[in-house]
Amino acid sequence: MAWYAYCIAEKQAFPELLRHRKPIPMETVSGIAGNQVFLYPASDLAVIVSEHSPEDNLNDRAAVEHARVIADCFKSSTVLPFRFGTVFTDDESLRRSVRSNQRQFLTNIDRLRGKAEMHLKVLLDDCCREQLHAYSLHTHGNPGTGKEYLAQLRENATRQRERQTKARAVSVQMHRMFSPLAEEVSCRRTDSGKMLLDIAHLIDNKCVERYQNKYSSASQIMKDCQMQLSGPWPPYHFVHRLTTRHGNAHHAAPVAQA
Template structure:
């Protein structure tokens, strides 16, 4: 029997597992393709799984279902999300992965207990109006070197501006940890995607800080979302699991 894995948590979060050594249905939660979701006990941990057939398509809808199950479990326990598309081919493969990684899993659960992830999307004008140009290797010598210097200068200017904004965000929100990426949009703007790890009890205070930051940062457009499970702050979760090449976002940190 192959198992599709959504996330894992502490067994003690589900008292019904204390009396069972076999998978127990998680009532009122359905998984990918409408499959029943189970709590699979493994030592001190519980893996949230559903039965999986190789014929089932792991498409965009499956990715949405994957995230929904994780969000439902996050409401009642500290969880570590698995990468979308994680499939264990049988019971032994699942148990072996848990045994191999158990210490890391328990350490991460302790580290993330009582915490949530908030997302900020910050859009600002590009400090360099022209897009960085691809430099052809056969360009004439002086022109080639000039283009390289110009591109490098623009890239440094963008990095400097993005770094300055991210530092401001850090000072305003004082997260426990953060993950930041920056890219140029098709409309010529710069987009900072910021994930902040915060105490769950501090969500309302964080939202209030966002309101203040939106007023102060007049040259930026900001969007907030969350709280989410701590997708960006979990170490790589599995060894030896099968990750099909399918639509969706790989979750790791």
């Protein structure tokens, strides 16, 4: 039987597993396509799975259902999310993967126990937008000489450094405001010409309300930014990619997801 995997959890968080060696259903949780979700015992861990058929459509709706199952389990236990689309073709491949990576899984669970992820999106003006627009008007339809081309490359590099400097400054400011245990930051330029910072902060569960209060204060201080907060989430961005693939496990690695 093939198993679709959602996440790894602490076995001790589910006392009903202490009396069972075989998968048992989680009565209140349904998975992708409405499939029954099971607790699959594996040593000191529990793998959250549902039966999988090749006909199951892993579309956008399935991705939402995948995240929902992980969020439900996160209410009861520290979880290590699997990447969307992770399938083990049989019991042996699932057990072998968990057995081979058990030390890493237990280390990550210890490191992330009692912690949650908060996700900030910060939208700010591109500091080089006006210069870029002016340069574009000047060179539109004219590829220029080799000298002009090299000058354009230098200007592009300079603008990129300026963007990185501004993004880094905002990121440092956010770090000082929120003082997270750990953080993951990415930056990209949007189609509208603005810069978008995706910031994941790892915090203690008991500090969620304090974090939300800090967000309210930061929104008032950072007048030149548009900010959006979501969470608490399972710590998607802070799970180390340590899983070794074995047998016929597809995408069998708990990884960070946005």
